[in-house]
Amino acid sequence: MRTSTLLPLILAAGLASALGDSTDSPLAALDAATQQVVDRVQAAVVGLDVERTNYGPRDLTAPERQLLGVVMPYDERYFARPEGPCSAVVIGPQLLATSSYNVAGDGEITVHTADGREVHATRLGTDNNLGVTLLKTEQDVGPALELRTDEPRVGEFVVLVARSKASTPYVTRGIVSGLDRFGGDAFAHSARTNYVNTGGVLVGLDGRAVGISTQHGHRARQGQNSGVGFAASFADLAQNLGQLKEGKDIAKRKLPFLGISADPETFNGGEHGVRIGRVVEGSAASEGGLKAGDWIKIFNQVEVKNFLELREEILSLKIGQEILVTIVRGEETIDLTVKLGSREEQD
Structure with a gap:
């Protein structure tokens, strides 16, 4: 049984014991706990309609084709964002937070509330590291979430609550599966994510909001409903929340940069x-003596199996950090010291 399946069952067993409820089924206890979480937060989750350019079909790059194992012709529409709603969450009076990916551009934004209203919203500030944008609404659209001030913990159960235009919320669930993704700006989770619930809220079993479901551009490895999702924590968002409310953007920080591209034939x-x-x-890489055709076997004491x-x-x-790289060049195994450079990340 996969860990992503086993952990919720263990949690459910603990819930059944802790609740001392009328059911002796761990799955029933998990369902009941999930429903309690949804009931507690769903009024603070809204749907968004955003006027945006039709992106149209998108060709996969050679590395993306390698990663996905796509060798035959494919329908390019699968990799294009379709027309349709997405989600946002209420974090204060007339204040929403959502994935920046949802509201890129300058198209009009319409909010669909839990009680069926349609309200106009405008963009405030964007944190370009977390991939989160704040929105200002013309009127209150729901109660504010109770936000967690501590970081998520690997293995904890989370419920992803979102909304389209429907009166009922859209819910998936999973666990926090990893921290410090995308240079420390996101955590990974296993709740199934897609275009609709991007911008929705991940909530712990205590009913407090852990983070916002984010989408980091058109990356093929973030497949729809794949069970590999990413989110920005509210603990991280709080660090620059004051500036974002004032309409100020947080600039994208420079990231450590090695300076190589992978051989497409061995991308995996x-x-x-x-x-x-x-x-x-x-x-x-150039200054450190790496050359095209070299195999990177060990990077900073970590054996790497693929480019990702x-x-x-x-x-x-960190930028400027010196690390040891073990390479295979022909019949030789060589240790090189490389001092990491920097660049601004591109999608």
Whole structure:
């Protein structure tokens, strides 16, 4: 049985024991706890209609095709954002928070409330690191959520509550599966996410809001309903909340940069780890002696199996940090010291 399936069952068993309720079924206890959470927060979750450009079909890049195992012709519409609603959450009087991905551009925004009203909203500030934008509504649209001030914990159960235009909320559930994703700006979770519930709220079993479901651009690995989702914690959002309310944007910070691209034929890894396809001139990789055709076997004492693992490891480090890289070049195994550079992240 997969961990993502087993943990909720363990939690449910604990709930059944703790509640001492009329049912002896752990799954029934989990369902009851989930319903209690939804009932507590659903009035603070709204749907959004956003006027946006029709993105149209999107071609996959060669690395994306490699990652997804796409070798035959495919329907390009699958990788294009369809027309339809998304979600946001109430965090204060006439104040919403949502994924920046939902409200990119300058199109009109209409809010659909839990009690059936339609209210106009405008954009305030955006935290370009967390991928969260605040919205100002013309009138109150619901009660504010109770926000967690502490970071999520790996393994804790979360309920993702969202809304489209319907009077009933849209709910999925899962666990917090990882922290410090995207350079520390997101945590990973297993609740199924898609275009509708992006911008919805992840809530703990205590009914407090843990984070906002975010979408980090058109990345194929964030497949719809895949069980791999990302969110920004309210603890992180609180650090710049005052500036965001004033309509100020938080600039995208520079990220650590190695300066290589993977060989497309070995994007998912190979015999010795990650094979370098190209080295950016003047980059940390170039200055450190890495060359096209080298295999990166161990990076900062971590054995990397594919390019995505290498990328996550780079993003966990600091600009200017010196790290040891073990490569395979021909028949030789070589240790090189590389000092990480910087760049602004591009989708």
